[in-house]
Amino acid sequence: MPIAIHDDLPSTVEPEAQGSSSSFPDLEHFRVQGIPPAAYYVPEFITEDEEEFLLRKIEESPQPKWKTVGTGRRLQYWGGNMSKNGVLLPEPFPDWLIGFPNIVERIEHFLADSSATAPSFNQVLINEYQPGQGISPHEDGPAFKPLVATLSLGSHIVLDIHHYASTVSPSPPMTATISDDATPRVIAASPLAHLLVMPRSLLVLSSSLYTSHLHGIRGKEKDEVHAGEEGKGDRIVNAELLGQAEIGDALREGSWTAERGVRTSLTFRTAEKTVKGGAFSLHRGGMKKA
Ligand SMILES: O=C(O)CCC(=O)C(=O)O
Numbered sequence: 207m208p209i210a211i212h213d214d215l216p217s218t219v220e221p222e223a224q225g226s227s228s229s230f231p232d233l234e235h236f237r238v239q240g241i242p243p244a245a246y247y248v249p250e251f252i253t254e255d256e257e258e259f260l261l262r263k264i265e266e267s268p269q270p271k272w273k274t275v276g277t278g279r280r281l282q283y284w285g286g287n288m289s290k291n292g293v294l295l296p297e298p299f300p301d302w303l304i305g306f307p308n309i310v311e312r313i314e315h316f317l318a319d320s321s322a323t324a325p326s327f328n329q330v331l332i333n334e335y336q337p338g339q340g341i342s343p344h345e346d347g348p349a350f351k352p353l354v355a356t357l358s359l360g361s362h363i364v365l366d367i368h369h370y371a372s373t374v375s376p377s378p379p380m381t382a383t384i385s386d387d388a389t390p391r392v393i394a395a396s397p398l399a400h401l402l403v404m405p406r407s408l409l410v411l412s413s414s415l416y417t418s419h420l421h422g423i424r425g426k427e428k429d430e431v432h433a434g435e436e437g438k439g440d441r442i443v444n445a446e447l448l449g450q451a452e453i454g455d456a457l458r459e460g461s462w463t464a465e466r467g468v469r470t471s472l473t474f475r476t477a478e479k480t481v482k483g484g485a486f487s488l489h490r491g492g493m494k495k496a
């Protein structure tokens with residue numbers, strides 16, 4: 207793909223950030239240990255300038271793109287919305303996602319290097335969390351391929367991985383959820399694992415971690431986490447991958463506490479089914495007359 211230089215990108219942006227460098231370790235290096243396969247946590251996937259650029263583009267997006275849900279969290283979709291029956295109604299990605307600094311392509315390329323099935327993302331979901339806002343435990347569901355990547359901007363957050371309790375389990379109380387096939391399923395009372403997700407990181411959820419687990423973010427204003435046998439707050443499982451020695455040491459030696467700021471996430475995913483054969487067919491970089 208030719209590199210289009212954006213006038214409004216800070217001139218200090220390095221075209222070869224970590225995610226596109228050939229000396230960058232491959233995906234397996236970033237696998238989160240001790241949880242079902244597979245999650246990967248990549249620190250500093252983008253630079254601070256790129257983070258600033260993306261935040262500005264998201265902020266500049268037309269007001270009607272934003273939708274407000276639940277506790278007031280704002281979100282927007284790029285690439286198109288899903289129809290009621292789980293089919294993507296495709297729209298072209300904007301330039302700032304596919305042109306320089308090539309965010310979509312860099313993530314796809316990074317995942318393709320290590321995976322038999324290279325993703326070709328067709329939807330980007332953007333969530334904006336004010337301190338205190340979160341998202342309840344949920345599955346993204348079978349409408350998407352089980353390889354989803356989330357880029358974080360602005361602030362840290364703690365993402366919880368949940369699992370379903372056996373329906374024959376006698377131990378109440380647990381939170382019930384309704385799956386697509388209307389069979390009530392019960393979520394285990396405590397999360398299976400906590401991941402500390404820092405700004406500029408890329409978090410990848412795949413295979414059984416995607417297909418048979420849930421993820422959520424508790425709406426908190428402050429987090430206290432640790433990575434030792436004992437400590438205050440939640441025990442996080444990706445301490446060895448954070449790439450920040452001071453935080454890693456604090457986590458192992460006691461605990462790390464931080465107030466949340468505004469955190470914006472971009473979730474890159476691939477809808478299994480898209481509407482095809484209309485007046486327009488989708489290709490990267492714009493609509494083409496079919
Ligand atoms: O913000 C995140 O990291 C997760 C968002 C998410 O799970 C969703 O919108 O489905």
Ligand SMILES: [Fe+2]
Pocket residue numbers: 344345346421
């Ligand atoms: Fe999700």
